[in-house]
Each structure stands twice: as C-alpha cells, then as structure tokens.
Amino acid sequence: MAEATSLTAGLVRVDQSMSTHHPEQRHGHEHDEAHSHLSEMELRVRALESVLSQKGCIDPAALNLLIETYEKKIGPHNGARVVAKAWVDQEFKQQLVAEPTPAIASLGYAGRQGEYIVVENTPKLHNMVVCTLCSCYPWPVLGLPPVWYKSGPYRSRAVMDPRGGLRDFGVGLAADTEIRVWDIRPRSCISSFPCVRSGQRVGAKSASHRSSPATA
Numbered sequence: 001m002a003e004a005t006s007l008t009a010g011l012v013r014v015d016q017s018m019s020t021h022h023p024e025q026r027h028g029h030e031h032d033e034a035h036s037h038l039s040e041m042e043l044r045v046r047a048l049e050s051v052l053s054q055k056g057c058i059d060p061a062a063l064n065l066l067i068e069t070y071e072k073k074i075g076p077h078n079g080a081r082v083v084a085k086a087w088v089d090q091e092f093k094q095q096l097v098a099e100p101t102p103a104i105a106s107l108g109y110a111g112r113q114g115e116y117i118v119v120e121n122t123p124k125l126h127n128m129v130v131c132t133l134c135s136c137y138p139w140p141v142l143g144l145p146p147v148w149y150k151s152g153p154y155r156s157r158a159v160m161d162p163r164g165g166l167r168d169f170g171v172g173l174a175a176d177t178e179i180r181v182w183d184i185r186p187r188s189c190i191s192s193f194p195c196v197r198s199g200q201r202v203g204a205k206s207a208s209h210r211s212s213p214a215t216a
Helices: 001-018 022-036 038-056 061-073 075-087 090-098 101-105 153-159 162-168 204-210
Strands: 114-122 124-132 177-185 189-193
Touching: 038 061, 075 090, 075 189, 090 101, 090 114, 101 114, 114 177, 124 153, 124 162, 124 189, 153 162, 153 177
Parallel strands: 114 189, 124 177
Antiparallel strands: none
C-alpha cells in the first residue's frame, strides 16, 4: 500500500512539475500526444511502465517477453488448430469430447485455465458460454478474454436472452435450434467447436472464421 501511495505521489509531482515549472515542455508534450497514434489509455500505460521501470519494479525485457507470448504463442489461432484437427480426425474428435484436457495438451496447449469441458455445435444445437462469477476463459487456446466477455451486459444477456445476445454478434439461428448456455466455474473452462457445413473446406483458417464470438 505504501509503495502504491509513493508511486501515485511521484506521478502527481511529475505532472505538476511539468505544468508549473516548464509550461513550454508541457505544451510540447500535449502537442505530441495530440498527434500520437496511441490512445489516452495507451499513453498512460506507457508512462506508468516508464516510471515502474525507473523504480526497478519491473523488468522491461520480461514484460516484452510476456507480451510477445500472448501476441504470438497464446491466442485464438491455437483454438482454430484444435477445431481443424477435430474436423479431419475423427479419433481426435472423440478424444476431444471425452477427455478434452489431455487431447488439447497433446497439441502442446496447456497452462493456466487449461482444464476443459468441450461441447460441439450442431445445426440443431448451439452452445453459448458465459462466466457469471468473473471471467474464466480458456487462455491457452483462446488467449486473454475480450472486454465484452467480461462485461456485465454480456453476462446478463447470455443468461436472460441468449438468442438476442447472439444476434448482437451477428449470429442468427433458426427458430428450432436449441441454445444451451454454459456457465463456467473456476478450473473448468468450457469450449465449444463448430460443425462443418456442407461443402466447406476444412483448415485452421476456416475454423477460426466459424468460431462464434459468443462462445469460449
């Protein structure tokens, strides 16, 4: 708590110093920000990162490695590969549904929030996933949870009006298609995978395109 107070006070002093003692520098700084491609939040993150680095609270190299991991090694492209393999390998598909955690781990995807229940979407059944407690999400195969998934409106809409919630994402379903809502609980992330439509070419790219934004 003392560290956080000290850091906040330090940031305030820096800001006050720029605005009172060096107004021309402050004006130049604002001019640069106005023309920056970064958002206000991104600029604040950069400033906070700089202060924490100067104080020795974080290691920039370790931070860059973490960012690179989530940008290139962890994300929905992993989930797309799992789905594509299930489409073309019937034996793997059966294992994926029966024992999803070891099946997914066999492709090299494991780690935090990597314990799964896997269900399949069909023309007559669409699975919708929500976490009403927090934001449990299958990180190893889908990456970090998107903002909308963690939002209150999505959580409540998924439970109270799942068909309408899916329409918000552009997912229109036939009236006779059953919608099954799965409420995730800690240590049991639920993933759904789409069925192959008639005439559709199978591959990791097509798998990622068919994945519904309202499923996790």
